[in-house]
Amino acid sequence: MKEKLFKDILPKVSKPVRYMGNELNIIRKDWNKAKTRMAFAFPDVYEVGMSHVGGKILYGLINETTEHLLERTFAPWPDMEEVMRRENIPLYTLESYRPLRDFDVIGFTMQYELSITNILNMLDLAGIPLWSNERDEKSPLVVVGGPVVFNPEPYADFIDVFLIGDGEELLPEFLDAVYATKDLPKAERLLKMTKIEGVYVPRFYEVEYNEDGTVKKMFPKIPGVPEKVKKRVVKDLDSAYFPEKPILPYMNVVHDRAVLEVMRGCQRGCRFCHAGIVYRPVRERSIDTLKKQAEAQIKNTGYEEISLTSLSTLDYSGVEKLARELVAEFGARGIGISLPSLRVDAFSIDLANEIQKVRKTTLTLAPEAGTQRMRNIINKNVTEEQLLEAVEAAFKSGWNSVKLYFMIGLPEETEEDLDGIIELLDKVRNIGRRYSKRAVEVRASLACFVPKAHTPFQWQPQASITELEAKIKYMNSKKGKNIKLSFHDSRTSYLEGVMSRGNRKLSKAIYSAYKKGCKFDGWTEYFHFDRWMEAFRETDIDPDFWTVRKPSYEEIFPWDFIDIGVTKAFLKSENEKALKEMTTPDCRHDKCTGCGICPRFGVDIDIREGDKNAHSCRI
Amino acid sequence: MRIRAEYSVSPDLRFLSNLEMMRLIERSLRRASLPYALTEGFNPHIKLSLGTVLPVGVWGTREYFDLDLNEDMKPEEFMYRINQVLPEGVRVNEAQVIPEKAASLMKIINSASYTFALNEPEEKIVRLKEEILKAESLKIKSRGKKKNVEKDLKAGIYKAEVKYEKGQSYITFFVSVGEPVNVRYDELNDLLLRYGISEEKITDICRNGNYIKEGEFFYTPLEKVI
Numbered sequence: 085m086k087e088k089l090f091k092d093i094l095p096k097v098s099k100p101v102r103y104m105g106n107e108l109n110i111i112r113k114d115w116n117k118a119k120t121r122m123a124f125a126f127p128d129v130y131e132v133g134m135s136h137v138g139g140k141i142l143y144g145l146i147n148e149t150t151e152h153l154l155e156r157t158f159a160p161w162p163d164m165e166e167v168m169r170r171e172n173i174p175l176y177t178l179e180s181y182r183p184l185r186d187f188d189v190i191g192f193t194m195q196y197e198l199s200i201t202n203i204l205n206m207l208d209l210a211g212i213p214l215w216s217n218e219r220d221e222k223s224p225l226v227v228v229g230g231p232v233v234f235n236p237e238p239y240a241d242f243i244d245v246f247l248i249g250d251g252e253e254l255l256p257e258f259l260d261a262v263y264a265t266k267d268l269p270k271a272e273r274l275l276k277m278t279k280i281e282g283v284y285v286p287r288f289y290e291v292e293y294n295e296d297g298t299v300k301k302m303f304p305k306i307p308g309v310p311e312k313v314k315k316r317v318v319k320d321l322d323s324a325y326f327p328e329k330p331i332l333p334y335m336n337v338v339h340d341r342a343v344l345e346v347m348r349g350c351q352r353g354c355r356f357c358h359a360g361i362v363y364r365p366v367r368e369r370s371i372d373t374l375k376k377q378a379e380a381q382i383k384n385t386g387y388e389e390i391s392l393t394s395l396s397t398l399d400y401s402g403v404e405k406l407a408r409e410l411v412a413e414f415g416a417r418g419i420g421i422s423l424p425s426l427r428v429d430a431f432s433i434d435l436a437n438e439i440q441k442v443r444k445t446t447l448t449l450a451p452e453a454g455t456q457r458m459r460n461i462i463n464k465n466v467t468e469e470q471l472l473e474a475v476e477a478a479f480k481s482g483w484n485s486v487k488l489y490f491m492i493g494l495p496e497e498t499e500e501d502l503d504g505i506i507e508l509l510d511k512v513r514n515i516g517r518r519y520s521k522r523a524v525e526v527r528a529s530l531a532c533f534v535p536k537a538h539t540p541f542q543w544q545p546q547a548s549i550t551e552l553e554a555k556i557k558y559m560n561s562k563k564g565k566n567i568k569l570s571f572h573d574s575r576t577s578y579l580e581g582v583m584s585r586g587n588r589k590l591s592k593a594i595y596s597a598y599k600k601g602c603k604f605d606g607w608t609e610y611f612h613f614d615r616w617m618e619a620f621r622e623t624d625i626d627p628d629f630w631t632v633r634k635p636s637y638e639e640i641f642p643w644d645f646i647d648i649g650v651t652k653a654f655l656k657s658e659n660e661k662a663l664k665e666m667t668t669p670d671c672r673h674d675k676c677t678g679c680g681i682c683p684r685f686g687v688d689i690d691i692r693e694g695d696k697n698a699h700s701c702r703i
Numbered sequence: 704m705r706i707r708a709e710y711s712v713s714p715d716l717r718f719l720s721n722l723e724m725m726r727l728i729e730r731s732l733r734r735a736s737l738p739y740a741l742t743e744g745f746n747p748h749i750k751l752s753l754g755t756v757l758p759v760g761v762w763g764t765r766e767y768f769d770l771d772l773n774e775d776m777k778p779e780e781f782m783y784r785i786n787q788v789l790p791e792g793v794r795v796n797e798a799q800v801i802p803e804k805a806a807s808l809m810k811i812i813n814s815a816s817y818t819f820a821l822n823e824p825e826e827k828i829v830r831l832k833e834e835i836l837k838a839e840s841l842k843i844k845s846r847g848k849k850k851n852v853e854k855d856l857k858a859g860i861y862k863a864e865v866k867y868e869k870g871q872s873y874i875t876f877f878v879s880v881g882e883p884v885n886v887r888y889d890e891l892n893d894l895l896l897r898y899g900i901s902e903e904k905i906t907d908i909c910r911n912g913n914y915i916k917e918g919e920f921f922y923t924p925l926e927k928v929i
Contacts (some may be wrong), residue, residue, distance in 0.1 A: 090714070090715070091906070094718055095760050100718040100759070100760075101718050101719060101720075101723065104715075104718055106715050106716065106790070106791070106792065107790070108790040332730065332790075334716075334719050334723045334724070334726075334727060335723055336723070336726070382733070383734065384734070385730060385734070386729070386731060386732070386733035386734035386788075387730065387731030387732075387733075388729070388733070416749045418741045418748070418749070421735070423927075670858070
């Protein structure tokens with residue numbers, strides 16, 4: 085296999101390094117001694133997949149600390165896929181070059197709704213039937229985890245097992261169970277696995293629908309299968325496993341640097357944000373732990389940069405101290421420290437200035453909305469004053485280019501909110517002109533709001549493509565000089581909306597779209613919206629049902645059976661407050677908001693570096 | 704202090720680009736905590752320069768880099784420490800201290816040798832070698848910047864050698880780099896095809912030398928430091 089690959093296949097494709105393996109710190113465990121053998125499959129190309137922190141964690145965790153084996157595979161780019169199909173090369177892993185069908189488990193991580201077509205394509209390339217009920221006893225178990233599967237239903241008919249929540253808690257336990265049940269028939273093994281918290285096996289559930297197409301009832305078909313599936317949570321992130329010897333890719337991957345996950349979760353409570361709800365509560369690592377991890381990673385990789393990552397790194401209680409100490413430790417060796425996202429305030433600019441000694445390229449900030457009214461609706465607790473202060477601090481200290489993230493199509497949006505974005509951009513540019521000698525560059529990236537499951541806005545309709553296009557046209561006609569607007573594709577956003585609140589019936593349409601050649605849907609050059617619409621028509625599915633329709637509070641959602649800790653009552657009250665333009669403060673700095681996660685899951689927000697204002701959550 | 708190192712790249716790593724090889728070496732230097740020198744300025748980088756680009760898909764037995772160090776160090780110690788951390792497939796096989804004013808590898812290397820492994824009988828390849836060396840002109844379509852422009856390799860092919868081992872023939876071409884004509888490995892490959900070798904008979908391509916050619920002599924960059 086390897087010989088054929090290196091001789092006949094790789095010379096014919098672009099970027100062969102993607103398919104080569106042999107990287108430094110690769111772990112090749114003894115196949116015959118391993119208990120459960122799992123292929124960790126990332127449904128996008130190598131350079132995207134190798135940038136994913138969760139994958140690095142699971143790779144090290146399983147291979148270093150358990151008797152199981154975990155090898156990697158990625159989606160081949162279409163040129164490679166073509167050669168593989170022509171030459172009958174099945175999808176293989178980069179460690180042993182074995183075909184995926186030799187493994188006990190194929191585990192995908194779903195970071196993005198539209199990766200589903202790549203998952204199907206990868207199964208097909210592996211020679212594995214796509215529908216769960218068409219796979220026999222010998223076929224590997226097909227498993228999916230990641231943020232998307234907090235609403236697993238659209239993919240339920242393809243997948244044997246969903247793993248919900250933090251993987252470092254759940255995956256080792258799941259692989260133990262796979263090994264312990266290896267001599268049982270598949271149906272029995274799967275039944276046993278439902279006893280593990282966080283495991284969802286869709287075949288054991290029945291869904292009944294109302295006449296209007298909404299869910300009437302979802303219930304386990306077999307006694308003993310839990311009605312609700314609780315997500316798994318790492319309670320103590322500080323002592324949780326984190327890789328000190330990550331694989332060092334040869335090719336320039338998207339995030340090509342050492343990574344420190346300073347915390348998990350975010351408690352700011354932006355009402356559109358999925359990650360901010362499903363990854364509660366906030367859990368931090370201590371500076372001591374992070375410094376040890378940095379030292380080990382640099383020693384084992386030789387990276388030239390360390391990135392402090394999380395959903396909102398500037399909110400880490402020890403960010404300033406940690407950043408300074410890392411600069412002191414690594415600066416002289418030519419190793420830089422970077423902050424991937426900045427908070428909208430002057431403090432974060434100052435800190436960035438202090439630690440990022442590199443050339444000042446583009447400053448990126450995310451005010452998300454253009455008026456205070458709209459920022460209150462979405463609970464983005466940032467004022468225009470803070471934003472302008474941040475921008476002023478940036479231009480003053482030599483930044484010359486600013487990129488701002490906004491959303492359009494938000495609930496209750498009016499023309500004034502769009503005007504607000506345009507005016508804000510003009511103000512930013514004017515500040516820039518005051519401080520910069522060179523021409524300033526102000527760019528805005530505008531995403532289309534997609535209502536997500538488990539968020540306060542799950543009850544909000546999504547703007548139609550026609551509405552979004554009208555808004556885009558309007559904004560383009562109003563935009564000021566020297567300002568660049570770039571909009572996310574409204575059709576891609578529409579499809580994301582379908583998936584994010586969809587139910588089981590969608591699988592037919594997904595299959596049909598895949599059969600029509602849809603794959604790499606997240607890549608503009610491969611996105612074929614017309615094929616998707618055709619697939620919906622042919623399978624008699626109205627995608628508007630999940631997007632522009634406004635659900636009622638009484639509606640049972642397809643994802644309601646997944647318990648993320650935060651209660652539906654809290655989400656509802658947040659949605660109500662949004663309509664009244666009322667904000668909810670961050671519980672780290674104010675009183676408990678009553679979201680439910682801490683008392684219901686027996687967890688607590690975990691602040692490591694003595695933020696005195698932080699309250700613990702007690703009701 | 705400046706060190707010049709000769710290293711090899713195994714077939715398993717032949718798909719690495721020049722940039723990727725550069726990063727590989729830089730990161731190895733950091734892992735080994737060698738006293739590498741950094742450039743000044745906002746974006747400091749290691750003072751490392753590689754010889755001529757090893758093409759993607761070709762492995763190499765004798766490639767070169769120059770590196771500046773902040774501290775004096777015996778070449779043997781340098782070799783030992785970097786070989787401890789280099790990934791499987793890259794090895795520094797020789798190193799020596801060179802004067803800081805020595806001309807760069809890119810400036811002095813003017814010749815290289817490529818070996819093609821062929822699934823053909825020895826006699827056939829010996830005949831092929833003679834035909835190629837005797838030819839008045841060796842015209843092929845350029846694979847370089849001026850794609851598809853006709854190009855004559857004749858002046859750039861200095862010599863060729865044939866060897867037979869374990870059922871395989873090997874032909875090695877010593878060619879010019881840059882002037883008078885830049886001869887690329889894929890152009891040599893095309894030349895073999897033009898002379899009747901079919902693609903599937905070419906089983907391996909390797910670059911096994913980079914030289915400073917003076918008259919009839921091919922010196923390695925370690926033998927000839929100018």
